[in-house]
Amino acid sequence: KNQDCILMPSKPAANRCRDFIVKAYYDSDGDLISPDNCVDVEDRCDHLDMETQGHRRVKVMDLESAGVHAVIFPAETGVAIEAKSYWQHTGEIVSSRRAASALQELNISYDKITASFPSDLCPILGKSSSKSDSDYCLHKSHPSSSNIGTLTDRGVAFDTVRSRISKISGQPVENVFLCPSGMQSIHAALRLSRRLRHEQHKPKGETAVFGFPYLDTLKMAGRKELSDGVEFFGFGDARDINTLKFLLKTRAEASKSKDAGITCLFTEFPSNPLLNVPDLIKLRSLADEYNFLLAVDDTLGNFANVDLLAHGVADVICTSLTKLFNGRGDAIAGSVVIGKEGRYADELVRLLKTVHNGNHGDLWITDAQALAHNSEDFLERSSRVNETAERLADWLKERDEVESVFYPKFTQPDLYNRFARKNVDNHTFGYGGLFAIVLKENVCERTFYDSLEICKGPSLGTNFTLACPYTLLAHYHELEFAQAYDVSPRLIRVAVGLEEFEQIKPVFERALQSAKLEGAKSNTETNTTG
Secondary structure (H helix, E strand, O other): OOOOEEEOOHHHHHHHHHHHHHHHOOOOOOOOOOOOOOOOOOOOOOOOOOOOOOHHHOOOOOOOHHHHEEEEEEEHHHHHHHHHHHHHHOOOOOOOHHHHHHHHOOOOOOOOOOOOOOOOOOOOOOOOOOOOOEOOOOOOOOHHHHHHOOOOOOHHHHHHHHHHHHHOOOHHHHHHHEOOOHHHHHHHHHHHHHHHHHHHOOOOOOOEEEEOOOOHHHHHHHOOOOOEEEEEEOOOHHHHHHHHHHHHHHHHHHHHOOOOEEEEEEEEHOOHHHOOOOHHHHHHHHHHHOEEEEEEEOOOOOOOOOOOOOHHOOOEEEEOOOOOOOOOOOOOOEEEEOOOOOOOHHHHHHHHHHHHOOOOOOOHHHHHHHHHHHHHHHHHHHHHHHHHHHHHHHHHOOOOOOOEEEEEOOOOOOHHHHHOOOOOOOOOOOOOOOOEEEOOOEEHHHHHHHHOOEOOOOOOOOOOOEEEEEHHHHHHHHHHHOOOOOOOOOEEEEOOOOOOOOHHHHHHHHHHHHEOOOHHHHHHHHHHHH
């Protein structure tokens, strides 16, 4: 009762987690496992006395036979908060499928929450009274426990997913690495960049984050336990390009080795939630001049729509496969793809195989099986989502109730279209399935959100449309910080699914009408009758 734990998918991940907790809670370099958190070494803590004081009370328990490792720590709130922070910011997680397998291997019985396909998925709009399979927002691949299990060879599912990504992205399959989550793909890229700098015998360097990103990317880069400092350029626009250029130039001139002290620059294409598009050509030029890696999270654009690795523009792309690539919202995974034309391509592939535990990483086999099955029609679904999202965004932009629509077609279309991938077989190019809106002051966003008859949730890329009050969910305790970078607390983010435009448009129309304040309703009625 005096101890608690968190599960990790491998021994190296558990070692890193323990290292993080020791640094974060005990503020000690002490008996650390990997001092720079990018070079993995053997665990030296297997026999530590759990009753002693300080950081020696945190240790790793080997449950290799069950496919997991446990980080054991004192049952104290502060320690648990740091353990959760590592799990959240790095994405080194144990999935539910992996956990179920571990329980089975340990002969621990448990109640299965879902024994078969869930019966309460979001119905297609306008058919809420029906329960037939045709009334659900599903794509044609409908995996069950039986057909997922047909991929019995351990390597088949991994190879299938990697080959599929390789074919779409136009990169060698050896350059495709799988991860247990999308966030872990970003963490892997950060560790890779630090490892590269370590092997180049350069001093530690900071991480740059360009543009307002998904919150855990910035949180991860800002943790001293994971990074050597962060420089944040929250607008990600031309002004920030100039500020970044000035910073790099000033630092390089002040350094005897002419080193600007930046290890890696992370950006999103487009960004979440404002759908801004960074100028990757200018960022690439700076990366070449000042010798840092350019890593891009392309989850929202997705590698079927945009080619960010062509001509060595990005060194690395990180993608959450949990989203549209999987579609069903029932498997969690990520990928790192190293561009074959990048300046350090061969070295990065070699290093990532070491840092990342091979090309499969810590992705669990049955998660890979589900992913392989669900992504069979990824291109078909991406095309459909592209079309519906664009039509819906166009329509909303013309509505009197809507103040702003954030969508790549409207934010920086020239920067987006520069990387358009229009040569993928069986796929129609588009701007992705995500957009965000802010309503005018004479429209109640709470009423609109409550009246909007679609599923509500913070994810995206599902086969059914989702909406969420993103800023309130992600930045509730730092609203002023978000507003300083033009992220409104009134912002509502929409992730379009597989519904037809004709089905989803009336749902938004009813919600907009119901949310108008009385004066606005009267004016609308007068204009209509007049």
